[in-house]
Amino acid sequence: MASVLSDVIKREGQRPTESFSQSKLEASLVAACLSVRSPIGQAESIAKNVCKKVIEWLESKPEVTSRDLRLVAGRHLEAHHPDAAYLYQQHRVTL
């Protein structure tokens, strides 16, 4: 898989910009799947598939916001596990 060099603008610029990290995105997707009690193997496989789609989307973009990243990842996750996608999208709007 080609490496992605996009920068992620965090919390609308309130926190320092970071380079995109595939492992971080994968970990957050695995956590969302595990939160709805998916087996670990299924969670990791879903996270990998969703990550692939997000990286395809990222390839033409030098800069994205963490909000957009979460939105796109959530949309792809919905196709695999709607409950996990719901929790993933709700994470920032629970409190």
Added chain:
Amino acid sequence: MDIPTSLAIVAFAALLHASFQLSVSVLTLLSSHSIGSKRPLKNLLSLTTSFVIGAAVMTLLLLSFVALVVISVYETEVPLVVWAVACGLLSGVGIAVWIFYYRREQGTSLWLPRGTARFLSDRTKATTHPAEAFSLGLTSVIAELLFIIAPLLVSALVLVELPALWQLIGIAVYTVIASLSLIIVWVLIGSGHALSGIQKWRESNKRFLQFAAGSGLLILGIFVYVSKVLSTAVGGM
């Protein structure tokens, strides 16, 4: 006011306290992080149990503290003007709940300033030890003080006029009922229910909860005003 009426007021005030959702939101997030980070079920249970105990302890301490302040200032004869202020506070908070308890956006975002919400969210994510979860429970109740102060104050005013034993019973009743929503979520999480189901229920019923809590506060304010302030003032003429 007789003992059954006093206890009914305390129980209703506690029910309104239970309808506020900040602690439930934090408990949902705490469980989500704990399950998502592959920690064993035992760890999830110890964190959520400590959180619920922390929130219950802070509720008990706050009610006892407010009652102590009332007793220290007025002893057991609270002036009618204080009752009237408490009723006004209930009505004001009721209207505030109607207007801005939930933000007008997707999810269950509350009125909290975004910085505070982020702080609580980050603290929740960093919580791995039961002692931290206990403190988080304490903090989540304090963070909601702006809204729970009205039911707490009215309960304290009612409680200080009761005999000592009934005061203790009243405090216990308030604490248990005010913690009911947390206890229900704790039982659901512990028994393996999906967090997404709990969060979906909360999101789809948030407007009803908001309306019910606001209306309940107004009704309690009017009831206490009529049964305590008006009846005493008119009876005393």
